[in-house]
Amino acid sequence: MGKKIVKIIKIDANKCNGCRACEVICAAFHATPKYSSVNPARSRIQMMRDPMRDIFVPVYAGELAKAECMGRNVYIMDGRQYDECSFCRSACPSRDLFKEPDSKLPLKCDMCEDDPPQEEPLCVKWCLEDALTYEEREEEVEDDVKSDEMEMGIKALVDKYGLDNVVDTMARMSEKG
């Protein structure tokens, strides 16, 4: 048995005032060099914001979706109808969200990975409304889970590309170090 840290950002959308400070600091932090430019379109957190309908949802960039979903969802809560895909974290071919504005490469929240580590994710730090709060939780993990996961992943690649291709690629990658 091992332990892993689960990092959680809690989003209290009712507290959000729509200021987009979270977008500003995320974009600045991920600039190279750090903080050398601002462009909220590059932020890994995006505000779904429509004050006229009282919609204020901060959404974090998650995994890349290679293809758009078979169908889309529209949520209605407390009488408010949210736009299609409002809560989805994916950079997806169906929309511009969570993509670098020039290269269109997908963006993903990395919880402000840094060396030395930040005390807390920066969007959380800059949200003085406490709409975003940070928690860490320790979770027990089975040691072999990782290899299980890996096996599943490789199997998927083999199914897709064929064993030879996958082996060749692995060999090439290990040469490069």
Next chain:
Amino acid sequence: MRYAETGYNLEIDLTRGNIEKVETDPRDTELYLGGLGTNAKIIWDRVPPETDAFAPENVLIFSAGLLCGTPATSANRTIVTSISPQTKLFQYSMMGGFWAPELKLAGYDKVIMRGKAPNLVYIWINNDKVEIRDASHLQGKGAVETQELIKAELNEPKAQVAAIGLAGENRVFFASIEQARASCSRGGLGAVMGSKNVKAIAVRGTKDLYIAKPAELIGLINEVLEYTKWRNEHPIPNYMPILASLGSPQEMKHDDEKWHTENFSWGNSRTRRRGFWNQDIAEDWKKTMETMQGRLISCFNCPNKCGATLTPPGQPTYMMKCFTKLTYTMAAFSDLAFGLSIAQRATEYGIDGYSGPQVMAFGFELLEAGILSDADFAGMPEDNDGKFYWLLDRIVRREGIGDILADGTYWAAERIGKGAQAFAHNNIRKHEQLPLKLGTMDPIYYLLYCCNEKATVTQIEGNFPQAPFRTQEEKDAFVSDWFQCPSERIKEVVQKWSFKGEFAGPYYPTPEMCSEIVDWQERMHYVDDCVGICAGMSAFPLKPPYHLFNYPKIISAASGIEMDTDELVKITKRVRNLVRANNIIRGLRRVDEVPPEDHWNKRFPELEKELLDTYYKYKGWNNDGVPTKEFLHELNLDYVAEDFEKRGIYSETPSYELAAQKEKEV
């Protein structure tokens, strides 16, 4: 490479439909920073004083401040500048919201419009792609509605749109420009936009804005944020709650309106209703606010929540902040439910929430006094609230009596005659003021009212307490952590200043001390208006996060321009005098620098004269309020002095002597 600014302006000739992206001179940024400063320079260079506000030759500038779009907290002001149809002077008006940072991210510092479009258009700025688009389908649409319609037709939910309503289209002299939860209200710049046939400017930007010294800037802004947090948890003790925290006066948050309803005047700024506020009203108004308010909201990158979304029953949602909450209610002697619901319609029409209600109350006073007749108001409903809706509709359409009132109280009174002038009693420079009528003349406020280039006291006051603290302990406690205060002398004033005795008004603070205080108060606003930081985080509240000591470092870290406090002070003097120069060539002189005659009940003519004499000298102006040649030279504004000389301004008979002569003749 340019930092903090993009280094480009968009120049749009509306007559020819020509759009150009023009690189700006970095030297201008060093001299005037940006925002108001560089706007003042453009107006000086391009708009001669003979130009009418509505002439195609007039220029209308939408500018971001220097820090807008950088990580600097609350850097979100759009500074709109042109010539006002009402005051006929240089007019600047700011709005918060989200527009200015978006413009910077699209790659521009300013949009400069000249000429007049052949028909109603809107401008769509999408990074490098800029178009002038037909807006005939938006004619007559509300200012808020238009923003939504444009975003929908462009399919750009993230675009930011600044728009005018019917009032702007019809050139109402107090028409506003609306954007998200903010509006550019004062001085009728919405009417100038209407006169150019521009319904809206939409912008979307996804480019990078660069920072000169990244690590330094983030360090400084983190300090600003930490202090903001602390300051919001520690409102100023023994001070009016709506003014004790940061941000604009917290009108959307606080329900207790005893102070405003009993200290400000009702109707056409006439009646003070002491004892008005009671338990029943408090409960009723609280309920109104609770029913209509959606949530408290901020401007771009700001942790304060000065605005709110409001939905009056059966009406569309709109956004509001600050004192517009009460201006309609009080002008009409009505209740909060009426005020918030007529404000929805007025916001869609796009009118100034200060001037608009007063103009209507003025109209009804003239009717009551028999100067206007029932015929002028034919078709008006009987009930009080209904009358106001009716008149509002006439004004924004310029129908009948509405056409006359649409010029504001000063010009309407001139047109009506028959003694109507005496009813336009609450103006400075022809511009309606907050409905305040007070007891004894206050020397600091006297100077603030007189010498305020914008003729709007909230745009010059701040940082210094509005009244003395009561006890010595309170006074000492206040100055003990007042690091924002630039002078020991000013601290001493607060420690001595009292309600009674030797250190009470109007003779204390002395004219010298008042000059120093007012100069500082005003300076803070000039910095804010150049860099685009909200006054609610700087010039307006007591003990703000931005002040003269961290500002130079922040500006320098963001823009790369070397700066210290002395240099920043010098720049603000330069900008302040360039703004004034724009007004001097338009005829502004000492005789124009007067508060409304009835603003205070007890006046002190000799002291008031001494105050102005002293302040002018302190400012480097001659006794008629004209910046001296020597002083302009010190500020690298020789070109202004030369122009003054050419126009013979230095050799004129002073305005106060002319006025005295005239009085003798009568």
